[in-house]
Amino acid sequence: MDGPGQEAQGGESLLFLTDEQLRKGIEAMFFAYRAFTADPDRILEKYEYGRAHHRALHFINRQPGLTVSTLLAVLGVTKQSLNRVLRTLISDGLVEVRVGKRDKRERNLYLTERGKELERELSEAQRARMRAAYRAAGPAAVAGFRQVLEAMMDPELRRHYLALRDEEA
Amino acid sequence: MDGPGQEAQGGESLLFLTDEQLRKGIEAMFFAYRAFTADPDRILEKYEYGRAHHRALHFINRQPGLTVSTLLAVLGVTKQSLNRVLRTLISDGLVEVRVGKRDKRERNLYLTERGKELERELSEAQRARMRAAYRAAGPAAVAGFRQVLEAMMDPELRRHYLALRDEEA
DNA sequence: GATTTTATGTCAGCGATGTTGACTTTCCAA
DNA sequence: TTGGAAAGTCAACATCGCTGACATAAAATC
Structure with missing residues (x-):
């Protein structure tokens, strides 16, 4: 599988x-x-x-x-x-x-x-499209998805990305 | 983990x-x-x-x-x-x-x-960037990455994507 | 065989979005 | 007080999407 x-x-x-x-x-x-x-x-x-x-x-x-x-x-x-x-x-x-x-x-x-x-x-x-894709792929896949995308970012862009992430916490 | x-x-x-x-x-x-x-x-x-x-x-x-x-x-x-x-x-x-x-x-x-x-x-x-991201995230994450992206595609585009995939096999 | 459809190419013009470069105004800070 | 940072603006340009119109050649259909 x-x-x-x-x-x-x-x-x-x-x-x-x-x-x-x-x-x-x-x-x-x-x-x-x-x-x-x-x-x-x-x-x-x-x-x-x-x-x-x-x-x-x-x-x-x-x-x-x-x-x-x-x-x-x-x-x-x-x-x-x-x-x-x-x-x-x-x-x-x-x-x-x-x-x-x-x-x-x-x-x-x-x-x-x-x-x-x-x-x-x-x-x-x-979000509707994202939601459908997430649902179809499942949570484990979603975690991998995010990991790869994050690893792909330029360090400087990643900083911005992570900044947004933290503010919500 | x-x-x-x-x-x-x-x-x-x-x-x-x-x-x-x-x-x-x-x-x-x-x-x-x-x-x-x-x-x-x-x-x-x-x-x-x-x-x-x-x-x-x-x-x-x-x-x-x-x-x-x-x-x-x-x-x-x-x-x-x-x-x-x-x-x-x-x-x-x-x-x-x-x-x-x-x-x-x-x-x-x-x-x-x-x-x-x-x-x-x-x-x-x-590919160099992709390789680095893949390596950093690991194979399980890569599988998830691809799953989510595929699920996100429009069916018609997915057809093209899968066609390319099969030709190489 | 005549007609229609398909695959391709091309001209002209437009719109969104990116760029560089130059210049101004306002305001903070040394 | 002076230098530099934050913002705004004008002008010009390139890329790459788009629509619409039209032309040609070849295949497909009637």
Whole structure:
């Protein structure tokens, strides 16, 4: 049922590091990521937004009050690129900007009610797919899934990922 | 070592389907995918190619002789979009086109030696990261990783994914 | 044999999202 | 008070998706 795997450490089963296995993993990432973004993309079209808007909404929702520069670091895009997106979200009333308390140069970002609504709609679609996949694969598989993805991240990105993780605890 | 998981079916451990868990999965996909494409992207820059070229090279390499329409289906883009990419790859001598044997309307695509070289360079970078992640996570995690990704795919994309899988066996 | 369908290629134009570079304003901190 | 950090903006550009329209060749069907 499980194929090879249990005897991991043994040294014998390094079969999972085959070029073929690695290529399968690469393709799995490609196809899965396409599916992963497909549902929100369909919703975004209705509102004339794009994937970049979704990402901004997601992280502002996750970390209300985060600064522009933090968001820049998390998203890994340039200030100019983010600003285009942020400007439309703000003027459409989905994102609210407040001047920083300690440091008045900083801008803290928050979702408005409307922003939260859209975020919920988008992420619910994405979560539905995730939930189905998780349920189909089971908890052990899910743990492995997360382990591999984490190991794949650049250390700096992993820091951001883990930061989000900890805040909720 | 394994956290919760073994008692999967029991009903108790549905904790892995929490909204929080799902959001973590979503973020893991986002950050990991960024890392996943970063290495090839750096290489592609040198040659003035983009991610789209990489994808075409990858699948032509995987299935030498595949037709344009198959490649279209696999990549999930429009003819016009693919053609732009394919045209440069052909005129740069990385891809070779042969008229179909049975059906002369079809064009079968192959990598030239130079095409294979670039494909190798790109995929080696990607495989190196994958290998490191696989090694760090271990075979059981890798199996779970693949299971979840497969479950996440759209059925039609999964067909393409599985087709590639079988050909090598 | 004439017609329709399929596979491919191409032109033109558009939109989203990334980039670099240059410059401004505001404000903290040394 | 001066230097640098945080943010915003303008301009220009590249990649890579898209739609729509049209052309050609070959297969398939009537």
